[in-house]
Amino acid sequence: MSTLRYELIYATNNRTLTLMDTNIYNDIHKQFEFRKQTVLADIILTNDEKTYAIRLLTKDYDRNKVRNNSGTKRICENCKQECLATLYCEYCVRNYLKEDFSNWTSGNDDIDNLIQKCQIESLMPNNIVEWIPYSNLENIKYLTKGGFSEIYTANWIGGRYYEWDSEKKQLKRFGNFKVILKKLENVESANQSWFEEVCIIVFYIL
Secondary structure (H helix, E strand, O other), X not given: OOOOOHHHHHHHHHHHHHHOOOOOOOOHHHHHHHHHHHHXXXXXXXXXXXXXXXXXXXXXXXXXXXXXXXXXXXXXXXXXXXXXXXXXXXXXXXXXXXXXXXXXXXXXXXXXXXXXXXXXOOOOOOOOOOOOOHHHEEEEEEEEEEOOEEEEEEEEOOOOEEEEEOOOOEEEEOOOEEEEEEEOOOHHHOOHHHHHHHHXXXXXXX
C-alpha cells in the first residue's frame, strides 16, 4: 500500500459533509451513499486513500445504524445473529466484553455495574468504556484540578480497543495511547454527583 496522505483524506471526508444537501439526503443511508460516491469521484485521492476514506465513513455509518436500529441486517458469520454493522458484529463485540466481566474490577460494585452496562450497549469497537488498571498506566503527570477530582495525564499501555478481528473473534487494541485521568478520592464511597458527572461523560463518548 502506498503512503497515505491522512490530512487530505480527512479533508475530503469533511468536504463530503459540506457538499451534502440534507434536504435531499435526509437519512443516514442516503447520506452515507452520497459521501461514498463523492469520495469515489474525487480526482486527487489515490485508490488506497479512497479505500481508507470509505472505511472511515463506513465506521461512522455502522455506529449510526446500530444507534438508530436502522438499515439492512446481515447474518454474522460468527454468532449467526442478525446484525446491522458491516465492519464488525455488534453482538460479537458485546458478548466478547461480557465474557471478560469476571477478569476485571474497579473495587466498587456501582462503578463496575456502570462500566458493564456501557459495554453491553457498545455501538462500535473504538468507543468502548472500560476500566484501566493502574498497572497499565505509566508516565503519570499532574495537570490541574476540575469538577470533583484532580486531573492527570498518562500513557495507557496497550491503549484502547479500536477494531474487531472477525477471524480471531476478539477486539484489537490501538497500542500505547495518551489519556486524561480523573482521580477520585475514597472511590468506595463515590457519591451521586460523581456518578452523574461520569454518566454525562459516558453519554458524550457513546
